Amino acid sequence: MLHPRIVAVAWLATALCALNGCHRADASKKLIAIIVPSQDNPFFKAEADAAAARAIALGYRVRVDAHEDDAYRQDNLVDAAIASNAAALILDNAGAEASIAAVRRATNAGIAVFLVDREIEATGIARAQIISDNDQGARLVATEFARVLTSKGDYAELIGRESDTNAQIRTEGFHAVLDRDPEMKLVAAQSANWSQSEAFQKTETMLQAHGEISGIIAGNDTMALGAAAAVKSAGLNNIRIVGFDGSPDAIDAIRAGEIQATALQPAALISKLAIDEVDRYLKTGSTGKPEEQIIPCDLVTKANADDFQDFEKVR
Numbered sequence: 001m002l003h004p005r006i007v008a009v010a011w012l013a014t015a016l017c018a019l020n021g022c023h024r025a026d027a028s029k030k031l032i033a034i035i036v037p038s039q040d041n042p043f044f045k046a047e048a049d050a051a052a053a054r055a056i057a058l059g060y061r062v063r064v065d066a067h068e069d070d071a072y073r074q075d076n077l078v079d080a081a082i083a084s085n086a087a088a089l090i091l092d093n094a095g096a097e098a099s100i101a102a103v104r105r106a107t108n109a110g111i112a113v114f115l116v117d118r119e120i121e122a123t124g125i126a127r128a129q130i131i132s133d134n135d136q137g138a139r140l141v142a143t144e145f146a147r148v149l150t151s152k153g154d155y156a157e158l159i160g161r162e163s164d165t166n167a168q169i170r171t172e173g174f175h176a177v178l179d180r181d182p183e184m185k186l187v188a189a190q191s192a193n194w195s196q197s198e199a200f201q202k203t204e205t206m207l208q209a210h211g212e213i214s215g216i217i218a219g220n221d222t223m224a225l226g227a228a229a230a231v232k233s234a235g236l237n238n239i240r241i242v243g244f245d246g247s248p249d250a251i252d253a254i255r256a257g258e259i260q261a262t263a264l265q266p267a268a269l270i271s272k273l274a275i276d277e278v279d280r281y282l283k284t285g286s287t288g289k290p291e292e293q294i295i296p297c298d299l300v301t302k303a304n305a306d307d308f309q310d311f312e313k314v315r
Contacts, residue, residue: 137263137297138173153214199226
């Protein structure tokens with residue numbers, strides 16, 4: 001018997017299916033539910049689109065939803081996947097601790113759960129946790145940041161959402177490199193919550209207090225783009241900026257010289273790997289891979305910007 005909570009959201013599953021094209025004609029195909037933080041953010045959209053395209057190509061139905069970093073909304077979406085008898089769940093979760101119960105609930109209901117981008121603070125529940133090497137990527141981009149600043153000068157940092165494990169890993173990776181340079185000094189650090197508009201405002205404030213800074217290192221590209229806009233608005237052209245993610249907009253800004261570097265997370269590759277492992281697991285009972293899989297990031301600069309497209313290395 002289904003848990004009462006799941007029964008209570010069965011109507012949501014039906015509504016979501018209708019909205020996302022899970023038609024009766026496809027009922028013979030197994031359903032893969034794909035839940036990401038947002039479908040507006042280009043990184044998460046690329047992640048969802050790549051997973052959906054690969055799943056459809058392999059003969060599955062798909063349903064794509066977004067939890068908006070709301071653990072309660074995520075719970076409802078996971079329960080909807082259970083009520084829909086999904087065969088598998090691809091999840092970029094809403095919190096390393098807050099998502100454990102939802103992952104366990106889906107697994108106990110017989111759904112094969114594959115986590116992408118963000119891990120949870122538990123093992124043995126999900127079939128796979130496939131994530132970018134945020135520490136390695138942060139060290140790559142911090143090393144390039146130090147190089148363009150010639151290892152000296154005051155700089156500022158824009159930090160991601162403080163509840164996000166990846167934000168903490170990235171800032172720790174940045175400082176594992178930058179704190180080794182005695183002539184580089186962090187004079188301001190603020191969270192801009194992954195937001196471009198908030199990063200613009202925070203950068204304006206930091207520039208007013210620390211007009212002498214030589215660079216800004218940002219925990220994601222969205223914040224880096226906000227910082228670049230604020231620097232441009234202030235009429236400054238000598239502040240070096242780096243980001244993290246490898247978004248198309250950031251790579252365009254690198255080509256234009258507005259941002260100096262980013263670390264590309266291979267979102268499309270990770271999503272395709274996850275779907276391939278889902279397919280293998282559903283057909284054989286094994287993914288053939290360990291649960292925890294760490295995928296390295298790539299450094300993107302003006303010299304190699306044309307090698308990357310849509311969060312993927314294309315040449």
